Amino acid sequence: LEKILIVDDDESIRLLYSEELRDEGYEVYEASNGKEALDMLERLSLDLIILDIRMPEMGGIEALRLIKAKNPRIPVLLSSAYAEYKGDFASWCSDEYLIKSSDLSELKQAVKKHLKH
Amino acid sequence: MSSLTLLSKITEIAQSTVEFEEKLQNVAILLSRSFDCGLCNIFLLDKEKQSLVLKISSSPKMASRNSLSIPVGEGVIGIPLVDKKPIIIDDIREMGDPKPSIPLPLQQFSSFISIPIGDSDFTYGVLSLARKNTIRLRRGQDRLLNIISQELAGLIRNFRVYTEAKKHITELSALADVAKSISSTIELDEVLRRIVHITARVTHARSSILRVVDGSTGKFRVGSKYGELPDFCLKEPLCRPSRKSNQSYECQRVANGGAISAISVPLSFKGKLQGMLCVHDKQVSGTNKSTQFDPDDRALLGAMAGMISSALENALVFNQMEKLTEELKITQERLIESERMAAMGEIASTLAHEIRNPLVAVGGLARRINSAIEKGLQGNSPVSKYLRVIVGEVEKLEKILHELLDFSVDKKVSYARCHVNTMLEEVLGILRGDFEKADIKIVKEFSNVPPVYVDRRQIKLAISNLIANARQAMGDRGTLSLKTYGLTEDEQPMVACEIGDTGGGIPHESIYNIFNPFYTTKVYGSGLGLSIAHKIVSRNHGKISVRNEPGVGATFIIKLPASAAYKEVKESWKKSS
Numbered sequence: 295l296e297k298i299l300i301v302d303d304d305e306s307i308r309l310l311y312s313e314e315l316r317d318e319g320y321e322v323y324e325a326s327n328g329k330e331a332l333d334m335l336e337r338l339s340l341d342l343i344i345l346d347i348r349m350p351e352m353g354g355i356e357a358l359r360l361i362k363a364k365n366p367r368i369p370v371l372l373s374s375a376y377a378e379y380k381g382d383f384a385s386w387c388s389d390e391y392l393i394k395s396s397d398l399s400e401l402k403q404a405v406k407k408h409l410k411h
Numbered sequence: 412m413s414s415l416t417l418l419s420k421i422t423e424i425a426q427s428t429v430e431f432e433e434k435l436q437n438v439a440i441l442l443s444r445s446f447d448c449g450l451c452n453i454f455l456l457d458k459e460k461q462s463l464v465l466k467i468s469s470s471p472k473m474a475s476r477n478s479l480s481i482p483v484g485e486g487v488i489g490i491p492l493v494d495k496k497p498i499i500i501d502d503i504r505e506m507g508d509p510k511p512s513i514p515l516p517l518q519q520f521s522s523f524i525s526i527p528i529g530d531s532d533f534t535y536g537v538l539s540l541a542r543k544n545t546i547r548l549r550r551g552q553d554r555l556l557n558i559i560s561q562e563l564a565g566l567i568r569n570f571r572v573y574t575e576a577k578k579h580i581t582e583l584s585a586l587a588d589v590a591k592s593i594s595s596t597i598e599l600d601e602v603l604r605r606i607v608h609i610t611a612r613v614t615h616a617r618s619s620i621l622r623v624v625d626g627s628t629g630k631f632r633v634g635s636k637y638g639e640l641p642d643f644c645l646k647e648p649l650c651r652p653s654r655k656s657n658q659s660y661e662c663q664r665v666a667n668g669g670a671i672s673a674i675s676v677p678l679s680f681k682g683k684l685q686g687m688l689c690v691h692d693k694q695v696s697g698t699n700k701s702t703q704f705d706p707d708d709r710a711l712l713g714a715m716a717g718m719i720s721s722a723l724e725n726a727l728v729f730n731q732m733e734k735l736t737e738e739l740k741i742t743q744e745r746l747i748e749s750e751r752m753a754a755m756g757e758i759a760s761t762l763a764h765e766i767r768n769p770l771v772a773v774g775g776l777a778r779r780i781n782s783a784i785e786k787g788l789q790g791n792s793p794v795s796k797y798l799r800v801i802v803g804e805v806e807k808l809e810k811i812l813h814e815l816l817d818f819s820v821d822k823k824v825s826y827a828r829c830h831v832n833t834m835l836e837e838v839l840g841i842l843r844g845d846f847e848k849a850d851i852k853i854v855k856e857f858s859n860v861p862p863v864y865v866d867r868r869q870i871k872l873a874i875s876n877l878i879a880n881a882r883q884a885m886g887d888r889g890t891l892s893l894k895t896y897g898l899t900e901d902e903q904p905m906v907a908c909e910i911g912d913t914g915g916g917i918p919h920e921s922i923y924n925i926f927n928p929f930y931t932t933k934v935y936g937s938g939l940g941l942s943i944a945h946k947i948v949s950r951n952h953g954k955i956s957v958r959n960e961p962g963v964g965a966t967f968i969i970k971l972p973a974s975a976a977y978k979e980v981k982e983s984w985k986k987s988s
Contacts, residue, residue, distance in 0.1 A: 306769070306803070310771070314779070374764075375763065375768055394771045395771060396774020396777070397774075397778070398775060398778075
């Protein structure tokens with residue numbers, strides 16, 4: 295099973311994403327901030343990371359930089375409530391920028407697309 | 412009548428309280444009787460016309476003749492003024508040629524005595540005696556007549572000095588009135604109104620108009636007017652002084668069957684033409700008749716022009732300043748508005764984030780419930796778990812909305828005497844249950860502090876926000892310290908209330924942002940709590956600050972003015988508002 299890590303400080307979002315992705319047949323892990331995500335990156339051989347931007351302790355942008363420094367090949371999808379940062383994601387070296395929505399089909403498609411590569 | 416008696420009678424007349432012309436009249440009658448002649452006339456010099464005008468006559472018939480005027484140096488009346496010595500003609504019929512000419516109304520007389528009325532400096536006119544028969548002057552009577560002539564000169568001189576002084580006093584008091592009236596206000600419209608009003612009054616004009624030079628077009632516009640102006644005065648100035656010269660200008664124009672007299676005076680300040688003031692149609696005081704303005708009116712208006720100009724300049728400058736201040740105020744308001752808009756934009760963006768997360772969860776989980784129902788609910792269905800999350804998220808949304816309203820609505824503050832210790836106890840009463848559930852100790856150190864003068868409901872909200880903040884920072888373990896004490900700041904008695912936690916303090920990089928709306932380091936909450944507390948405390952004329960010990964905890968300190976100082980505080984609020 296492909297391993298996906300969901301990083302979001304909002305527990306409800308984590309619950310929604312993990313249930314949905316588990317139904318799709320992935321092995322899902324959760325972290326509530328950037329620091330926890332980096333710890334898990336060390337311990338698990340992850341296939342994809344879904345990363346929120348605004349989080350306490352360590353935010354998404356900082357975490358993205360550190361994740362890509364450690365493992366440049368792992369796909370990282372930014373998932374944020376902020377629509378206005380979408381234009382900047384390429385310069386942050388993320389693979390996709392998704393605006394949070396209750397319709398998860400876009401998220402699931404992006405996950406599928408980046409796991410194929 | 413002896414010479415002495417005559418002189419004493421003349422002195423008596425001169426010192427009497429009757430009007431000037433009546434005095435002259437009495438002297439003329441007295442002289443005609445004393446010298447037993449049919450007629451005694453007094454002619455006064457009109458310097459401009461260089462003629463002698465009959466002013467007084469002992470004969471009522473003669474006096475009723477209008478304006479008998481004789482050129483200076485001509486005939487029995489005119490020659491003595493030039494020669495400065497009397498003419499005595501016993502009988503003109505017996506005189507050899509050339510005979511001096513006799514004015515027509517006097518041709519019935521044959522004997523004449525004409526004496527110049529004057530002193531060493533000035534000649535005022537001629538005293539003339541006429542008789543049908545020969546006048547025989549007794550010895551010494553020619554000297555007597557000279558003395559009388561000097562007495563008359565004194566009488567005329569005194570009258571002229573008195574008239575001049577009276578005129579000066581009137582002018583001065585008019586000028587003082589003008590100065591007082593126009594300098595007692597600086598409001599432009601009022602200054603303009605007063606100028607036209609008072610200039611018309613002091614010159615007895617029926618109407619007046621003040622045209623001012625428009626700063627932007629350089630053309631005259633009507634600043635203010637008084638009375639009923641003739642139509643043509645409204646359209647254009649009746650007389651227009653040269654823009655370059657500061658001379659006033661006088662003119663007459665025929666209108667409505669009568670001549671309208673006018674004076675126009677330019678108003679300028681430091682060489683810059685500001686406007687033009689015109690008065691029209693002089694009224695004879697106490698009557699409804701019109702008359703012409705005289706040179707005195709023109710001089711008076713000219714004298715007033717200077718002070719009117721400076722009053723006008725002051726008012727214009729003040730008006731300009733008021734306009735600029737108004738513009739500045741508008742610009743400032745626009746700036747504040749644009750800053751507010753920018754802040755609103757930032758808040759809206761943050762708010763969108765705060766709302767989107769719960770909405771995504773609510774919507775996403777609702778979809779999952781829907782598909783679970785479609786598939787047919789099974790025993791281990793997670794639906795109830797999803798529903799619990801949905802309810803929780805909706806509560807979160809409601810709380811955001813509630814806090815946002817609290818923050819954005821500028822509620823009216825209703826001040827009352829309150830006790831900080833009581834308010835702290837009341838807030839604790841509501842939150843105590845939550846603290847007891849967690850392992851959080853509450854340490855209270857309340858002093859006997861004076862009451863404060865604040866909005867009770869608002870301050871309680873601020874306190875409860877700070878306590879909720881401390882609770883969240885500590886998680887499930889820690890100590891909440893509440894402390895109150897009195898202090899003096901800037902000589903003003905204050906009451907301080909400290910709310911401290913052991914939640915590890917505020918990260919160094921966040922310390923400057925803690926009171927900004929939506930700034931949060933927490934997993935829960937909108938980030939408005941501290942911001943609201945800050946706003947409330949400021950609105951209640953207090954101060955809020957934080958004492959931070961990174962790694963240990965943070966203590967928020969609210970300082971409110973004690974109500975003992977309420978009177979002074981209220982004064983300072985009034986001043987600041």
